[in-house]
Amino acid sequence: MWATSGKMVIYLTIKTQKPIKIINDCDALIDEVDVASAILWASKVPTPSIHHVYQYGNYAGVTVNGEKTHVHRLLLEWQMNQKLPRGMFVHHLNENKMDDRLSNLAIMVGKYHTSHHMAGAKFTQEHKAKLSEANHRRAGTKQKKRRNLPVTRIVEAYKNGSSVNSLAIRYHVDWTTIRARLDENPELLEARNGRNL
Incomplete structure (x- = not known):
């Protein structure tokens, strides 16, 4: 604020959103227009005009509102115009985790998504023991005790x-x-x- 000869003058800064350019650093299969639209949808304030898509775990990721998020999840939330409910997962139809085109994404309930990926899996006794140990260390879970039977x-x-x-x-x-x-x-x-x- 500046005061000039008894009058108050207020200067406002108006921020406008510039078009977003996507730089694909991880060679993910994406539609850049869809990703840019999803970023704008999720942004709470004007966002930088350049966004990098990078490897985030086993998936493509992007930073929105200062937080890393997976591109496949962001795209389906934008498509549904809401956050994904708890227990819902995004499934890659062709099993390629780096193919984040909307035509390759579907929503699945958690237990069906897990059973789909684990169908036909065989675990060794050593692997079962490691899973059991990891589950015991997990906070808030109650495990059934395995009984030693003859x-x-x-x-x-x-x-x-x-x-x-x-x-x-x-x-x-x-x-x-x-x-x-x-x-x-x-x-x-x-x-x-x-x-x-």
Whole structure:
């Protein structure tokens, strides 16, 4: 503010948004016009006219409002005109994590997204132990305790005609625990030929 001869003069600075130029540093497959529009949609204030798309983890990323975000997530939020709800994930249809064209993106519920990517996966006992240990360290999660059961006795009893439910009652566990132990032992293949678990 400046005062001149009793009158107050106010100077305002008007900021206008310049067109955004996208520089693709990671060779991601993107539509630059869509990315620029999504950045403008998400920006709370006028944003720099140059934005770099870079490798952010395994995906393409961009900085908006001073925060790093994945391009695929930003694009679908812009397309939906809202933030993605918790538990919703963006899936790359062609499995290429660097292909962030809108035609390659779809929204999936978390558990279906995970099961889609994990279909057919086989884990070694060592890998299962590492996953279990990581889950135990994770704050706020409660893990079921794995019971040590006499697998050879369970196998013999099952071969001799005991049902899964009767074995579960005998060892004070859920029937799914007995079923899992039976499935983990390939020597049961012969015994299971004529029986349904």
